[in-house]
Amino acid sequence: MASQRLFQQVAEQIVGLIRSGELPPGTRLPAERDLSKKLGVSRPVVREAMIALEISGFVEVKTGTGSYVAAATPRAREISDAGPSAFELLAARRTIEGEIAAAAAVSASSENIAGLDEALAWYRREYLKGEDSFEADRAFHLGVAEATGNSVYVRMVELLWGDMRGQIFSRLGELTKNSNKLRTNMADHEAIRDCIAARDAEAARQAMQNHIANVEAYFLMDAAEDGQPGQTKRITRGR
Structure with missing residues (x-):
């Protein structure tokens, strides 16, 4: 799945599962890390795919609990253009x-x-x-x-x-x-x-x-977190 819009392809795969009935309305989608391993893509790609699905109405993102298949599947067959990655x-x-x-x-x-x-x-x-x-x-x-x-x-x-x-x-x-x-x-x-x-x-x-x-x-932090990523060093210079 090598593409400039990889998250769009992942979102379309998930929509296919929703339309086939494999993921019925109300189903809680697997955690991002699990989807990342299953689909062979990075976690950032999965996170963006979830947002593209939310924007298109296929998924509901609930803060602190995860992403769920929406109760009503949108009629549109294509995912809305959510912009660049x-x-x-x-x-x-x-x-x-x-x-x-x-x-x-x-x-x-x-x-x-x-x-x-x-x-x-x-x-x-x-x-x-x-x-x-x-x-x-x-x-x-x-x-x-x-x-x-x-x-x-x-x-x-x-x-x-x-x-x-x-x-x-x-x-x-x-x-x-x-x-x-x-x-x-x-x-x-x-x-x-x-x-x-x-x-x-x-x-x-x-x-x-x-x-x-x-x-x-x-x-990449969970929406419910109020912490600090702590991944980079702080560089300062006196004024």
Whole structure:
């Protein structure tokens, strides 16, 4: 099942089982890890397949208990287009935005640093209200790209963040939103800003890659969890 839209293929396999009656309405679907082994795909692919099925009305996701076959099977034979894979987007961002952060550390002006501080202040206000602001987050990452002085980098970040408005990415964000995730995002942004201001290109690259790896780790946590992924090291630089 090698494909750019692998999660869509997995979702279609599960729909086939639902339509055949092998998975009747109300059936609790196996855990993601079990489905991953059974279908020979990664857990991120299974998680995205579940979300695609939920968006299309074939599955109901119940926080803390799992995914269930919906009581009424949708008439549509095809699964709705849920947008690009969130985990593929994060993998691309980790590579591309990591290098952009390194370039920003070399080229950033005092005005660029001030712009990052403004975006941080915006995100901090939303964080204190318990909100995960897409626009404030986007403004910070665009600010990093703008600090390179390279308009192509800015366009690349704009394109990546445009794809993040897709249903898969948005739903994963909703399912995994918690206080620790917001705190981690805030701390990660501050670390990236400090590394750029310190003109440390390698640290800026690593800080950005750590940040995106943290987002990925949260996306793989169970929706009911309010913990921290603890998979990446924190890089800081004094202001």
